[in-house]
């Protein structure tokens with residue numbers, strides 16, 4: 179092993195240790211089809227109460243799916259680093275930055291909206307419905323393409339897009355990835371530079387000789403400058419390690435800082451998801467309360483022993499209906 183390889187494998191070991199929990203997390207199975215099965219065949223009232231959980235479930239899908247995919251990228255990153263495949267490692271690294279930037283963007287966004295204190299808080303509920311939900315849906319599907327437009331096209335080289343839902347309140351303003359990366363760069367200084375360098379590596383107009391080689395040593399141009407100096411425009415300029423001449427090694431250092439920051443925002447997102455769950459369960463409880471008060475509980479097909487519409491898997495009387503009977 180060369181000195182440079184030893185350095186790289188140390189960095190991978192640090193990242194792997196930091197992300198150990200995420201490995202377990204991403205390997206756990208998430209099946210959302212179970213929710214569809216759960217409400218199929220149930221009566222109208224039951225389905226309506228279940229829909230109260232929609233905000234929580236969509237939010238959960240947004241953050242969990244992004245976390246799982248970020249970890250999937252990391253496992254490939256580890257693999258290609260070990261193989262010394264600079265090109266694929268760089269492409270994946272770049273994608274990790276984009277995805278963590280988006281994750282941070284949505285965590286920040288959610289923190290800016292506090293959840294309604296009660297189901298009587300009409301103003302807050304309106305914000306939730308008209309502002310927050312569309313943003314979450316937007317983040318989840320991660321596209322600036324209007325689904326209604328897609329449905330009109332409906333056929334892209336024979337691929338029919340049948341199952342795409344249309345949503346009236348869908349926010350189609352494109353989210354520029356650079357906006358998210360700039361916000362992240364304020365927290366993890368150097369991320370933007372790192373992203374610029376990796377983007378250049380990823381493109382076919384860059385020096386392919388540098389990425390075709392497992393040894394990512396830098397080259398001097400005809401003026402004796404490092405060829406990548408032009409992409410460095412920033413607060414934390416890269417200093418090229420004269421011994422290793424390993425510019426990608428510097429982006430790896432920043433990646434370690436990025437992961438440390440990512441682990442903090444994961445906790446923040448989890449906290450918000452927990453709050454959203456409690457809020458939605460309150461809505462379920464007050465719906466159940468309504469039917470009990472109206473003496474219409476049994477007519478709606480609900481029973482104390484029915485599985486709770488909040489998807490907990492518990493019976494109503496042991497869950498959101500605990501205080502009602």
Ligand SMILES: [Zn+2]
Nearest residue numbers: 486488497498
């Ligand atoms: Zn419940």
